[in-house]
Amino acid sequence: MPARRPASASPSPFTPLDFQLVLLRRMADHNPDLVEDARHELGVTIAGMREANRRWQAMLHSPRSRAAASRYRSVLGAPESVSARRIGDLECEALLWPVPLWPSLRFEVMVAPNGAVWNEWLVRAPGATGPVLRTVEDLTPWSCTVDEVARAFAPARPLEGTAPTRWGLAFSAPDASGVRHDCAAEFTWGLLQRVAVAGRRP
Incomplete structure (x- = not known):
């Protein structure tokens, strides 16, 4: 603790x-x-x-605000790891920091070659086992990340978030009885917050 x-x-x-x-x-x-x-x-x-x-x-x-990457380093210290990541044709850096509240997660900041931050959210820690996501019932708050839901229920469609730190995904998923539903998942800082079940698919 x-x-x-x-x-x-x-x-x-x-x-x-x-x-x-x-x-x-x-x-x-x-x-x-x-x-x-x-x-x-x-x-x-x-x-x-x-x-x-x-x-x-x-x-x-603040008018004297640091660049986002520098701000995270000043607050969180040196990253636990820094790795190269390719997005399209561009190489960028992925910086990871531990988050004690969620030991199996890391806070990831994606930094472009010009130093700009492209993304900042929670991801599963390298080597950590993520949840098994097969049905709507598996999608409980704080159990999984954007990437994990997108992979489990591909193809998922991004939805516009209601705030800069929020993301959404639309996808189809079965319930425990096998009936498929259209779903919309909401994430804050990359962590699942809730899932709305819009209806059943034939």
């Missing part, structure tokens, strides 16, 4: 614990109970979570 922050600790610098609170704050709209449990695990008050989010937003919008 991550170390609790002493009540008298200074609010600076912004720490990996604070960053986890930012991730949780964005997930609270969909899964408040899970967020509440995670907040208690971290030993942080509701006010502490709000303050972390306020400070993060202030960093993002």
Whole structure:
């Protein structure tokens, strides 16, 4: 369990614990109970979570804001791993950081050759075993990532997210009885939040 922050600790610098609170704050709209449990695990008050989010937003919008990749390094430290990744014709770097709340996941930042960040979300850690996804019932909140759902229920179609940190996927999946459904999954920071079942397919 991550170390609790002493009540008298200074609010600076912004720490990996604070960053986890930012991730949780964005997930609270969909899964408040899970967020509440995670907040208690971290030993942080509701006010502490709000303050972390306020400070993060202030960093993002500051006139002296760092480039995104530099900001993540300053908050999370050196990446656990850096690897080359090809997207189309371009080589980029994939930076991974551990996230104590989700030990089998990593926070991934994709950096373009010019230093711009193309993507930032949670992915399964290299070598970690992901969930078995066969039916709608397997798609429980926080159980899987965008890539895992897209692979399990291919072909999946991307949906426009309702916020910069949100993604969506449309796909067809069977339920436990074998009846197929049209589904729309919503993700925050790359982690599954909920699935809407739109109807049955013949």
